[in-house]
Amino acid sequence: NFPTPLNICSGDIINIGNTSPNGVVGTWSSAFSNTVGATYTFTPNAGQCAVGQTLTIAIRTLSLPAIAGTSQLCEGTSITLSNTVPGGIWASNNTAIATIDASGTVLGIAAGTAILSYTIASGSCSLTVFHTVNVHPLPKPKLTDQNFCIDSKTGLFISDIILNCAIPNSGYSFVWTRNSLPLPTTGNSHVADEAGIYEVVVTNTATGCSQTAQCTLGISAMPTGTAVATEDFQNNQIITVTVSPVSNSYLFRLNGGPWQQSPVFSNASEGENIVEATDTKGCGTLTLPVYVLNYPRFFTPNGDGYNDTWNVSLPDENGSEIYIFDRMGKLLKSLKPSKDSGWDGTYNGKMLPASDYWFQLHYRDYQGGEKEFKAHFSLKR
Template sequence: MNRLVVVFGIIWCLCSTVAVAQVAPDCSNAVPICNNTPVNGGTNGYGADDFKGANKSGCLEKTLSGAIESNAAWYRFRTGASGQLGFNIGFDSNEDWDFALYKASDCNSLGDPVRCNFFDNRDANSFIGVGMDPQGATDNVQYEEWLEVLPGEDYYLLVNNFSNVNSGFSIQFTGQIFVTNPYDALDCAIINNLLGPPITACNNESIVLDATTADVVSYTWYKDVGNGYTQIPGEVSATLNVLEAAFYRVEVITQSQNNIISDVQVGFSQAPITSPVGDEHLCLDAEYFYLSDKDQMALGGQSANEVIISYHTSLTDAEAGINALPLEYGLQAGQQQIYIRATSVQNPRCYDASEDFTLTVHQPLTPSFPLEVFLCEGEPSAVIGETAPDPEYNYLWSTGETTSNITVSQGGEYSLSITDKLGVSACENDFMITVYASNTPHIKEVVIEDLQDNNTITIIPDREGDFEYRLDNGAYQADAKFYNVLPGRHTVTLNDLNGCGTATETIVVVGFPKFFTPNGDGVNDIWNIVGMSSLDEPILTVYNRYGKLLKQLSPNSMGWDGTYNGVAQPSDDYWFKLSFKDQDGQRIVAKYINNHFSLKR
């Protein structure tokens, strides 16, 4: 695995308020950890090679030191309950740290690690560990899966500084096991001391040391704040109320002369204070809100290196420090309360979850009015916009008008901005309404293809537009072409879908041969049309190319035989007209008929 070696000259001591923490570079004298042991330390070399020259241990590989360890710190702990267990190792984001966790009770039989991480820190993370990044980062590859533990399991933890800079680190244990068993999740029996293991407390907590022992003659208490132990005047009882960080010693004199001297380190960490943050109003179309944008306000001047800010959906989760929300928080419409937890990096038991804020996500308005309006021929004006205004909103048009709707008399684009009167909506509810000045439609042409067996007609509008078409009293259709039209008189209708009127034409569909051969052979000697019988008093007239009337045919005529006054007409093209009476008794000429045919001899 490729590594990024980072070397920086930075001193970042996480243990300044807890005095000097224990560091063990070798597994054999690993520092025991129990529930309230402060774990703040650094590394300086690796002592003996605990892997006896091996090239690998799980994910760990040899470092520049020639061994798997380069700057190592070993810890051990024993589980006191069952459940989900994890830990966060915090450090300077400029450095590169690794870890391996072994489930073992003997340094000589470590086996393979049950959790291991050897990724470089090119992403400049501040935490590695098991479980979940306390800052809510879901893409931190330096985190391994939670552990499921049972009571009485022994573990060894190796923390290794790959970048060879001793800036210090902290370890905070996490997981559901500390919710169900806050006082015995880790077994303190591995530390044999009358006053117990070192104690790290918050500055707002009361700490009482208890040296109660049977067969006691006297108790004498001492304190060392850096200049050696000195007796605490007046403190002669079995318990001592601790008010400041120091090393404490009790001397217990017993009647049996089995006198006891016990020392304990007590440190106080500054409890964070969460500053109030403002509520947020967002628009759903933003999709995400970056919760980290609230960090600086919540910190209120506290250092981000000393206090972790996390966000939760309930006060219970915030107080327990579980189920932190991802920093890239997906938005949902409505109102949600977000609870903030400020946690001390040095001592995660010190926290403040007193602040929260309301996240209100607004949905963009859906217009209940058309965004395209047609101003039809003959209409002087049209009303655009919201006809049923909401009293909670203000309206502003590009024309400067402030009503919910306006009257326009010409085509163009008109913008409408709708804003919340309370000023809380974060959505930009701007709408563009286009007004089209549209003429009443007309039928330019009806193309009639009279094939006798399968007549078709196609309606041609005078312009492009959104139209539908109808033949006689049938249903409207989107296609302008009609098939299998019977011969005779028909009505065709063109309708503007945008409400700008209709156009209707009366047409006649007839069938006729495109040529005839009056040569007396009995085949195709007579020319006539099919479909006149459905018309009222139809008259068919035949003309030559010069417009001379050659023949007038009635519905009962046999047809034209190609002669005029008994004289055979030459091979040529001829034309005809068909007229009939309409419903008002007026004689009209049938339009759109392709009235051209040929005589061949």
């Protein structure tokens, strides 16, 4: 009682043995074919009280042409594949390399090889054809934003800028533009002598894959300028830096400290200070010495090696003189400004008591003008 007719798909495995479903053992007239339909006769073995049977096997055959379309594409680009038989399903065996949608549009994801398939179905039968695609890598050119440095005296660029896109000349073509206008350069490097937006399109001559790199070349300059402190001998000395040209690309620092955007420094130390103004776009650093005039507010002549004498330090001590008085106006000492020596708190060899003392300083300021300054300080014991 073999089922007949038996409908199968071309190429299916035929699992029919020499024993019928109701246990009759026999032989078939010929071997089964899974590609050509035919009728087969089953002859039972003798002694089973059974009669022969015929079995018709019908083969359902599907036809599907090859997939049409190119097999080469670049990362990030797409191609379209097609098949003349409609209604099939597209698939990719590696979606990390290439994907394909229901319309047959293939998108290159990463360099490598993927096998794409197109499958049609009819009833329980299906047929699949395959298409291999190669996804080629894109060139990876690199350009960096830079700045031309201007000579502050001539106003001319100090030097040209060489743009190199980091791709070898061999095997690639190059198209350069500045502000979207073509440049004559055809190699991997361009010598730029104008500010603007530069772009290079690099193409792999073997695969046709292209990638673009862009950079902006601006203009900057090393600052020039001055740094001055506030009025001499103020308690909070403030240094102000004035630079040219005016730019927000400058940073400032005092005595090797942290860089800051503000050109103003408070509580500057007495004596020589070093101010730096640097161009963050790489065009250099201006260094300016600034002398802050101030005086000690007290001294302690106790012989411990700290603040044992009192004096004022000046950048130019020539022609300067200090006169020290007690609170009654009596002249106790006259001396030259110095950073190495000073008044020890004595008068005619005798130690004076802890108190406030007054002084008068005659000196020249940083512009060379004659100045006089009066104030007081404390002697502590």
